[in-house]
Amino acid sequence: MALLEIKGLKVGFKTQAGLVHAVDEIDLSLVQGEIVGLAGESGSGKSTLGYSIMKILPRNALVQGSINFDGIELLTLTQSKLEEIRGKRIAMVFQGSMNSLNPLMRVEEQVAEPMILHQQANEKQAVVEARNLLELVGVDKEKGRHYPHELSGGLKQRVAIAMALSTHPALLIADEPTTALDVMTQAQIMRLLGRIRDEFKITILMISHDLALLSETCDRLILMYAGKIAEIGSRDQIVRNPRHPYTQGLLGSIPSVRNIGRASSSIPGDPPDPLNPPAGCRFKPRCSFAKDVCSTFEKGPLYVEDGHYAACVLVGG
Amino acid sequence: MLIVLVLIALLAPVISPYPPTKIDLNAILSPPSYQHLLGTTEIGQDVLSLIIWGSRISLLVGFLATAVAMVVGTLFGIFAGYIGGIVDEVLMRTTDFFLVIPAVVLAIVVAAVLGNTLLNVVLIIGLLSWPATARVVRSATLVYKQMPFVEASKGAGGSTLHVLREHILPNVMPLVYANTALTIANAIFTQSALVFLGVGDVSDISWGQTLHFAYSSGAITAGDYWYALPPGIMIVLSVLAFALTGYALDEILNPRLRGGSLFGSS
Amino acid sequence: MAKRIATSILTFFGTLVLTFILFRLLPGNPVTILFRNPQLTHAQIVLLAQQFGLDKPLWVQFLLFVENVFKGNWGISFFYRAPVTSVLFPDLLNSIILLLPATIIAILIGVGLGILSGWKRNSKTDVGILTSSLVLYAIPTFWLGILFIMLIVRVGGLPVAGMVSIQASSGPPLVYLESLARHILLPMTTLALVTLGQFTIIMRSSLLSELTEDYVTAAYAKGMSGSRLLRKHIVPNALLPTVSIIAISIGTIVAGAVLTETVFSWPGVGSLIYDSIGRRDYPVLQGAFLIVALFVIVANFVADLVYAYLDPRVKYS
Numbered sequence A: 001m002a003l004l005e006i007k008g009l010k011v012g013f014k015t016q017a018g019l020v021h022a023v024d025e026i027d028l029s030l031v032q033g034e035i036v037g038l039a040g041e042s043g044s045g046k047s048t049l050g051y052s053i054m055k056i057l058p059r060n061a062l063v064q065g066s067i068n069f070d071g072i073e074l075l076t077l078t079q080s081k082l083e084e085i086r087g088k089r090i091a092m093v094f095q096g097s098m099n100s101l102n103p104l105m106r107v108e109e110q111v112a113e114p115m116i117l118h119q120q121a122n123e124k125q126a127v128v129e130a131r132n133l134l135e136l137v138g139v140d141k142e143k144g145r146h147y148p149h150e151l152s153g154g155l156k157q158r159v160a161i162a163m164a165l166s167t168h169p170a171l172l173i174a175d176e177p178t179t180a181l182d183v184m185t186q187a188q189i190m191r192l193l194g195r196i197r198d199e200f201k202i203t204i205l206m207i208s209h210d211l212a213l214l215s216e217t218c219d220r221l222i223l224m225y226a227g228k229i230a231e232i233g234s235r236d237q238i239v240r241n242p243r244h245p246y247t248q249g250l251l252g253s254i255p256s257v258r259n260i261g262r263a264s265s266s267i268p269g270d271p272p273d274p275l276n277p278p279a280g281c282r283f284k285p286r287c288s289f290a291k292d293v294c295s296t297f298e299k300g301p302l303y304v305e306d307g308h309y310a311a312c313v314l315v316g317g
Numbered sequence B: 001m002l003i004v005l006v007l008i009a010l011l012a013p014v015i016s017p018y019p020p021t022k023i024d025l026n027a028i029l030s031p032p033s034y035q036h037l038l039g040t041t042e043i044g045q046d047v048l049s050l051i052i053w054g055s056r057i058s059l060l061v062g063f064l065a066t067a068v069a070m071v072v073g074t075l076f077g078i079f080a081g082y083i084g085g086i087v088d089e090v091l092m093r094t095t096d097f098f099l100v101i102p103a104v105v106l107a108i109v110v111a112a113v114l115g116n117t118l119l120n121v122v123l124i125i126g127l128l129s130w131p132a133t134a135r136v137v138r139s140a141t142l143v144y145k146q147m148p149f150v151e152a153s154k155g156a157g158g159s160t161l162h163v164l165r166e167h168i169l170p171n172v173m174p175l176v177y178a179n180t181a182l183t184i185a186n187a188i189f190t191q192s193a194l195v196f197l198g199v200g201d202v203s204d205i206s207w208g209q210t211l212h213f214a215y216s217s218g219a220i221t222a223g224d225y226w227y228a229l230p231p232g233i234m235i236v237l238s239v240l241a242f243a244l245t246g247y248a249l250d251e252i253l254n255p256r257l258r259g260g261s262l263f264g265s266s
Numbered sequence C: 001m002a003k004r005i006a007t008s009i010l011t012f013f014g015t016l017v018l019t020f021i022l023f024r025l026l027p028g029n030p031v032t033i034l035f036r037n038p039q040l041t042h043a044q045i046v047l048l049a050q051q052f053g054l055d056k057p058l059w060v061q062f063l064l065f066v067e068n069v070f071k072g073n074w075g076i077s078f079f080y081r082a083p084v085t086s087v088l089f090p091d092l093l094n095s096i097i098l099l100l101p102a103t104i105i106a107i108l109i110g111v112g113l114g115i116l117s118g119w120k121r122n123s124k125t126d127v128g129i130l131t132s133s134l135v136l137y138a139i140p141t142f143w144l145g146i147l148f149i150m151l152i153v154r155v156g157g158l159p160v161a162g163m164v165s166i167q168a169s170s171g172p173p174l175v176y177l178e179s180l181a182r183h184i185l186l187p188m189t190t191l192a193l194v195t196l197g198q199f200t201i202i203m204r205s206s207l208l209s210e211l212t213e214d215y216v217t218a219a220y221a222k223g224m225s226g227s228r229l230l231r232k233h234i235v236p237n238a239l240l241p242t243v244s245i246i247a248i249s250i251g252t253i254v255a256g257a258v259l260t261e262t263v264f265s266w267p268g269v270g271s272l273i274y275d276s277i278g279r280r281d282y283p284v285l286q287g288a289f290l291i292v293a294l295f296v297i298v299a300n301f302v303a304d305l306v307y308a309y310l311d312p313r314v315k316y317s
């Protein structure tokens, strides 16, 4: 059974310039224990999707659709019920989470906070637990008494992960958990997340614009373009048999043994204006396979093979 | 509102019902009436005319003192920021010093020692109000100093003065303007306080002067509200007008982060 | 720490230089200004001339001046014919009796309103609080005092001048205190009101900028309620910048106190300054300025310490 079931999710932001369509008609389901990678260019709506699940969108957001978590409909849940789930059963590691630590609080206190909130733990117990957890994610116990500014970027990232894990959530959303880290540290953090999945048996939704990084750790991959899902499938399906030109373009820009040394080719052109996206396939202006029918292509992802879908006229026809 | 204030000051001779110095011996401390819309003072001056004429000195001191402050502040800030090193250190310590010492109290004492001419008041207020500007200008200069076009100009052999005048100054000026409005507000404030205490220029008509006489003549304790209310209201309005303009400019010139935030409405 | 002490000492030294220049060297105010006084006896003048080394070069005079300041030899009041220090210190105490509670009230209410206003931003409450704070900020201290006096003169019930009534000043302590409380009410309210407006505005904008910080979203995602978030994270952090701005505005508060004292004839340093201007009592004026400057410098130093205590990032630097 799916742990998380998203149906017809639409998120718009009201701005002075008009409505920004950040997430548009997304269907998605995650099962327990898998690591799913969510990839896409900047502005494609990845963070917005993650924030919708946590229900921590800014006040100018308009949300439609359904997000069902373990049988509970999140979008209509009351604030107090939501506070019991948020941070306890669903936790998040934030994009740029170097800044997601309170600069004036000792890190162990911040790691302990969710336990105090959700498990009625007293402060002392929780701090002891927090230190154990810090050790588990590779931060020395005595560093717990430090303040965030005294830790390196990689360590802060580990603290942020420990903070999210402290209540043993069923679902962890990791938004760009490794940006702003050097390559070595990136790899370490990714391995840590993989190990955590194995140890805690939790589901991880890993968000990144770096498809290469995701394809190393994730069981499944989702590609987002301009608020929509372009392609979804298992790692092997996507990497070996990409069907959406967008995916093909992104994979083309992955440095691999074959094209090492060559400048990685990213997709020419810019994502569409989120205020008024083009009708039909939103990728059309940048697509080298574009045909006339693409302007009227409004369908969601189409069946390619079991578990593999792509939103493109080229599929199945 | 600003425009209205400035117009009142400029048009004082036209719109004022009486010459401000005109004494009506038949109406001493009379409450508002048709002859004297806002009543009269203890020597029979028309309060409305007084506050209309008073706006001249109050605004004039505000503007002039601010001009002094802006020039000093901009120079301090630009040189400290651009030259850096020991010059910066010395200039900024001086700035901090003037930021910390109680400026209004110092102004009172200086005015008391130096004598209370209009020029003195302008200079004193001006020379005490520049530190905030200096700081803002300095940090902006530090930023622009790193910019390619400044480097290029230096590379092309531009002298320090040339670079400062042609490249840095035009860029930091908008910040100076935003500070101007706030400084004017403060200057009007300080001037009225000085005059009220009798260490400003009590012979020129200004809002502070009217309040000074209202207080010292005992009209306040007699409850002659028409005498004390109007000049105070004028001070509040003009300070508000300048301060709000300052904030508005600041908001435009230093735009905040993007609108959406998790809390509060946006 | 050492640096902060050094800065304070340097500032005080600057004040000494300024005072020296102001009272000795300014055109039209020759050295004699402090001594050419008909009320001084010849013997006193000779003594003073010796003490201040009027025949010596300027820098020697300055050193003597500094030495005298530190020895507590601040000159003789023309008016009281008594040492300046003995005139000054009782008044200083009276000033503090007024200033301290007024400032504390202003900080508590101002910061409290700022928090409320920022948290409920753009609501009616916010607009109301913000407007009144701006008006309070724009109201001249002395005018607000005047308004209160006019009001009380009409309604009666409270004294509008002085610190204790004559009868009470020699009465039993309780009567004395009661009279003091009645006298202090108006000046204290005036001073607190004119001061708190700026605190509200500062705290509000500090809170607003704190709200946009990533760590706030991250903390909220732990599942805490809005009010807990405010209490535990936002307010403590937003207080920091407020503390440092309050420190800078101590000079303004003191200026407000001078004006308040004058309007309400409160027998403090402010009234003393006002009276001494009329009496051309320059030694007292000089002493009063020194003491006020010293007070502000010390207050700033204390504010710095508070800041360092609150912010772990400056503790070790």
Ligand SMILES: Nc1ncnc2c1ncn2[C@@H]1O[C@H](COP(=O)(O)OP(=O)(O)OP(=O)(O)O)[C@@H](O)[C@H]1O
Pocket: A013, A014, A015, A020, A021, A022, A040, A041, A042, A043, A044, A045, A046, A047, A048, A049, A058, A060, A095, A209, A274, B259, B260, B261
């Ligand atoms: N509060 C907001 N108000 C208005 N528009 C917003 C807001 N937050 C996000 N957006 C817009 O919504 C779109 C999706 O943003 P989102 O942050 O979800 O993208 P992303 O895929 O996470 O990109 P990145 O890789 O840069 O993090 C963008 O066009 C963005 O500008």
Ligand code: SF4
Pocket: A244, A245, A246, A281, A282, A283, A284, A285, A287, A288, A289, A290, A291, A294, A297, A311, A312, A313, A314
């Ligand atoms: S639908 Fe058409 S335009 Fe869109 S990706 Fe497929 S081929 Fe390209």
Ligand SMILES: [Mg+2]
Pocket: A046, A047, A048, A095, A175
């Ligand atoms: Mg993002």
